[in-house]
Amino acid sequence: MAAQATFRSIKSVIPLFDRVLVQRFKPDTKTASGILLPSSVTNNPLPEATVIAVGPGAPDKNGKVVPTSVQSGDRVLLPGWGGNPIKVGEEEYFLFKDSEILAKIKE
Template structure:
């Protein structure tokens, strides 16, 4: 800290700041002092010392090691533009539900069987909308969640190519009816959310207490009735709606 001393007509500036190589005073800030007892009309000028640099502190934690069946995912950046190319404000950007696996735990144990993770580092995955704990690591958003919260593996940009994991199924939603039974045209707000669709892909099934796979009773091509508000909704590149949900949320097979 600089200390200013005024004694009679003399002015001195005593600085208690430590000396740093490369520290320069700012040319934009000038501090001027004038002696009240001197008859000189000229004013002495002193340059003010402005410290603008800040010390960069290294992060306290530099690694994240997931435990058990937990997985660390690097979140994919939110879309900044709409499909029509319109720039979206941050409040209108959809929250991403996909990312890259960057670290995995040692897996879980069922009975006496050790079950390894079904995903590997570098895999592109889709996860449940409200799952996990968000954290910022290496300047990027990450999500720490359980493997069971991963919906499926998606190596392309098209949700039709999603490979469901565990007991998840991918369904192509039947379009909502645009007219009532009496022929009246329905507005978008009044259309019932459809809960019928065609199964596009199914997961390998769940694990029993011995760590063995139990295949699902649902197969691709089935037309099914599912719970109205279950699962994760997606829009495909073909403009159709898709939903990924657990097999337990499928209520019936229609024929």
């Protein structure tokens, strides 16, 4: 596993270029009826996340900046791999390239 960066405040992390800062949804530790789920089930990260911050975009081959396809507050579908982990206190966030995000989830 890659080294994990640790910060005091998530506001100190400003994504560059086409990077997107997300926080994955946490799996439920209990069923609706109150049964506790084993850690082998709850340790797998869910593929859904909330976008926390986005970079301004990356330049294309002509030098024109192409903005990211998601915005802060969007719900997104992530691949099962990748992303750079960032730790803020007990919370874990990830930086992904905009092109690695699979889909935007509409409510």
